[in-house]
Amino acid sequence: MKYNLAPEIDLEVARIIRTLALQHLDPSRIRVIRSEGTQSRRVLARCHALPKALQSGLGLPAHYVIELLSENFDRIPEEERTKTLIHELLHIPATFGGGFRNHDFVRAHRVNQLYEKYRTASASQTRSEKEESE
Numbered sequence: 001m002k003y004n005l006a007p008e009i010d011l012e013v014a015r016i017i018r019t020l021a022l023q024h025l026d027p028s029r030i031r032v033i034r035s036e037g038t039q040s041r042r043v044l045a046r047c048h049a050l051p052k053a054l055q056s057g058l059g060l061p062a063h064y065v066i067e068l069l070s071e072n073f074d075r076i077p078e079e080e081r082t083k084t085l086i087h088e089l090l091h092i093p094a095t096f097g098g099g100f101r102n103h104d105f106v107r108a109h110r111v112n113q114l115y116e117k118y119r120t121a122s123a124s125q126t127r128s129e130k131e132e133s134e
Contacts, residue, residue, distance in 0.1 A: 006032040006068065013066070013085055019121045020086075020114055024094045029063045034070045044073045044084045047091040049098045062098040082118065087111045 014027035048065045055062060066088045068074075073081065090106040093099050 001035050001037045003067075004034045004036075006034045009034075009066075009068065009085070012082075013089065016082070016085055016089065016118060019118050019125075022089065024096055025089060025092055026096060029061065029096075030066065030089075030092070031063070032066045032068060034068050034073075036070050038069045038071055040069060040072065042072070043069055044076065044080075045069065045088050047088045047100065049092075049100065052098050055098055062096055064092055079115070083111050083115050086114050086118070090114075 009032040010027070010030075013030055013032055016022075017025045017027050017030075046067045046069070048067060050060065050063045054060070066085070068084075073084065076084070087106060090110065091100050093101050
């Protein structure tokens with residue numbers, strides 16, 4: 001496997017967090033990487049956390065990494081990419097302490113609701129920016 005930083009996606013994640021008012025998430029402690037070389041055909045992304053033992057031993061707060069499996073993620077439409085990022089962000093609990101929310105919480109219905117909220121807010125923001133520039 002080969003891993004590369006994805007700063008452009010870090011910016012998108014920060015925009016999603018800000019737009020959806022997910023105040024419990026700290027974008028400065030969430031990074032996105034792209035991986036290459038997977039054999040998986042169905043997995044688009046994974047969320048990883050710095051385990052509590054490493055947090056304690058290194059004296060660091062919790063950090064999360066969203067891994068995008070390039071072979072799969074890059075092939076899907078933009079809407080599905082955004083939904084995938086929202087899905088992975090939903091795995092991060094309100095405590096932001098290094099744990100995960102499971103798929104009982106992270107459901108397609110919740111992801112779709114948040115995506116619609118994000119899409120609507122983004123469209124409104126774009127309209128406002130156009131009106132200001134005129």
